[in-house]
Amino acid sequence: MSEPKILLYYAFAPIADPEAVRLWQRELCTSLGLRGRIIVSPHGINGTVGGELDACKQYLRRTREYGPFAGLEVKWSTGTGFVSEAERAGSGAGAASAGSDAGSSNTEAISAGAPGASGASGASQRPLHSGRGLAGKRRPAPWKQIVDFPKLSVKVRDELVAFGTASELRVDATGVVGGGVHLSPAAVNELVAARGDEVVFFDGRNAYEAAIGRFKGAVVPEVATTHGFIGEIERGAFDELKHRPVVTYCTGGIRCEVLSAAMLERGFTEVYQIDGGIVRYGEAFGNDGLWEGSLAVFDGRESMDFAPGAAVVGRCAVCDAPSNRLVNCADPACRARFVACETHAGERCHEHGGSADASPAAVARAVSG
Numbered sequence: 408m409s410e411p412k413i414l415l416y417y418a419f420a421p422i423a424d425p426e427a428v429r430l431w432q433r434e435l436c437t438s439l440g441l442r443g444r445i446i447v448s449p450h451g452i453n454g455t456v457g458g459e460l461d462a463c464k465q466y467l468r469r470t471r472e473y474g475p476f477a478g479l480e481v482k483w484s485t486g487t488g489f490v491s492e493a494e495r496a497g498s499g500a501g502a503a504s505a506g507s508d509a510g511s512s513n514t515e516a517i518s519a520g521a522p523g524a525s526g527a528s529g530a531s532q533r534p535l536h537s538g539r540g541l542a543g544k545r546r547p548a549p550w551k552q553i554v555d556f557p558k559l560s561v562k563v564r565d566e567l568v569a570f571g572t573a574s575e576l577r578v579d580a581t582g583v584v585g586g587g588v589h590l591s592p593a594a595v596n597e598l599v600a601a602r603g604d605e606v607v608f609f610d611g612r613n614a615y616e617a618a619i620g621r622f623k624g625a626v627v628p629e630v631a632t633t634h635g636f637i638g639e640i641e642r643g644a645f646d647e648l649k650h651r652p653v654v655t656y657c658t659g660g661i662r663c664e665v666l667s668a669a670m671l672e673r674g675f676t677e678v679y680q681i682d683g684g685i686v687r688y689g690e691a692f693g694n695d696g697l698w699e700g701s702l703a704v705f706d707g708r709e710s711m712d713f714a715p716g717a718a719v720v721g722r723c724a725v726c727d728a729p730s731n732r733l734v735n736c737a738d739p740a741c742r743a744r745f746v747a748c749e750t751h752a753g754e755r756c757h758e759h760g761g762s763a764d765a766s767p768a769a770v771a772r773a774v775s776g
Contacts, residue, residue: 409459409460409461409489409551410459410460410485411457411458411459411460411485411486411487411488411489411551411553411554411555412457412458412459412460412463412483412484412485412486413443413455413456413457413483413484413485413486413553413555413706414443414454414455414456414457414463414466414467414481414482414483415454415455415481415482415484415658415659415686416452416453416454416455416479416480416481416482416659417451417452417453417454417567417659417660417661417664418451418452418475418476418478418479418480418582419450419451419567419578419582419583419664420450420451420475420476420578420579420580420582421449421450421451421475421578421579421580422447422448422449422450422451422452422475425447425448425449425563426563428447428452428473429445429447429561429562429563431473432445432447432452432454432470432561433445433559433561435466435469435470436456436466436559436561437559439458439459439462439463439465439466439550440458440459440462440549440550440551440552441456441457441458441462441463441466441550441553441559442456442457442458442552442553442555442556442557442558442559443455443456443457443556443559443560443706444456444556444560444561444705445560445561445562446562446563446564446567447561447562447563447564448563448564448565448566448567448573449565450566450567450573450576450578451475451567451578452476452479452567453567453568453661455705455706456556456559457486457553457555457556457706458550458551458552458553459489459550459551462550463483467479467481475580480683482659482683482686482687482690484686484704484711486553486554486555486706486708487553487554487555487707487708488553488554489551489552489553489554490551490552490553490554495552554707555706555707555708556706556707566665567661567665568633568661568662568665569632569633569634570633570634570636570637570662570665570666570669571634571637572637572665572668572669575669575672576665576668577668582664583664583665583668584668585668585671585672586664586665586667586668586671586680587653587655587663587667587668587670587671587678587679587680588678588679588680589679589680589681589682590654590679590680590681590682591682592681592682592683592687592688592690592691592692592696593691595654595679595681595688595697596692596696596697598652598654598679599697602652604624605651605652606651606652606653606654607625607626607648607651607652607653607654608621608622608623608624608625608626608654608656608697609625609626609628609645609648609653609654609655609656610622610625610626610627610628610656610657611636611655611656611657611662611663611666612657612658612662612703613630613631613632613633613744613767614627614628614629614630614631614767614770614771614774615631615703615733615744615745615746615765615767615770616658616703616733617770617774618721618722618733618745618746618770618773618774619700619701619702619703619710619720619721619730619731619732619733619746620685620698620699620700620701620702620703620710620717620720620721620731621698621699621700621720621774622654622656622697622698622699623697623698623699625656625774626645626648627770627771627774627775628644628645628767628771629767629768629770629771630767631743631766631767633662635767636666636669637669640669640670640673641673648675649674649675649676650676650677651677652677652679653670653675653677653678653679654679654680654681655667655670655678655679655680655681656680656681656684656685656688657684657685658684658685658686658702658703658704658705659683659684659685659686660680660681660682660683660684660686660687661684663680663681663684664680667679667680685698685702686702689702689713690713692713693713693714694713694714694716694717694718698713699718699720700717700718700719700720700721700731701717701719701720701721701731703733709732709733710731710732710733712731717731719731721733721746722746722773723746723747723748723750723751724745724746724747724751724754724763724764724765724769725747725748725751725754725762725763726748726750726751728748728750729748730746730747730748730749731746732746732747732748732749732752733745733746733747734746734747734752734753734754736754736755736756736759736761736763736765737753737754737755737759737761738755738756738759738760738761740759741755741756741758741759743756743758743759743765744765745763745764745765745770747763751763
């Protein structure tokens, strides 16, 4: 029986031709029935995709064949399920399309000879595609498609995560240059045991994500998107932390690769990041470590717990009832997200005539309170 799996991954390495990598990744995912979101930039790749277990394994193997992505590390999790045959027939979405939003493929150009690794990566040139079928062995039926993502999106961007620091970020074959010290989950606990309250956990996510789960005593910046972090740092909002040990954290680690480098560039003296982010820490310690609550994720699951009985630390933005449910503002034109109990899951935010305060400041107050 097929298992629905979701992969979360990133790799920082110089990419000479991001557009060629985008086309290759789109065709590879489509051939395997994978859906999700992938961003390619001159700095590397950042993605989360899902599908059948065997399809995910093949995707990972083929992606690692490309020199800059040879060391790609992946976090695995279980998806919700697969799109039913009736739904697929009704939508007309076959395995060939996989719900892709990227337009038509330039297959001939890719197959004829796509770029290999850039010279900076140290890998020899090799085609991204070989002559054999992308999906490996011939299958009697199309790959099943996961319900956790509505389609496949593969795009080229200036940044893998949009902090607005593309011009200052430096990467080489080993990853980000000048970033924070990597700590294993166990080393995080050891640092806190050795230095106690001197250690500061710094949340590198959007404020609404922290509303349902965070490290104990964490600093949660009042930002709605990653664009807001650099402005908050540069206006001096966290100057009192510059000479303390700061442990940055985010979902899978990629945001902290960039954020920790930006903080060091702006005068912070001792900055760390958690290897594999919250996901790896939660896998290691479940409900028994320094993490509290649920983890916000960017697929149809919305959130996940690392073990049964996780604390419910979120509070409904309308009535203050305990909840770990994240919802979108009911106004279709609004992108605000907030915590809501079951009763208020269909509420609108203040800016669109509703009762939910979805501002980052409100989230920060709730977290600190």
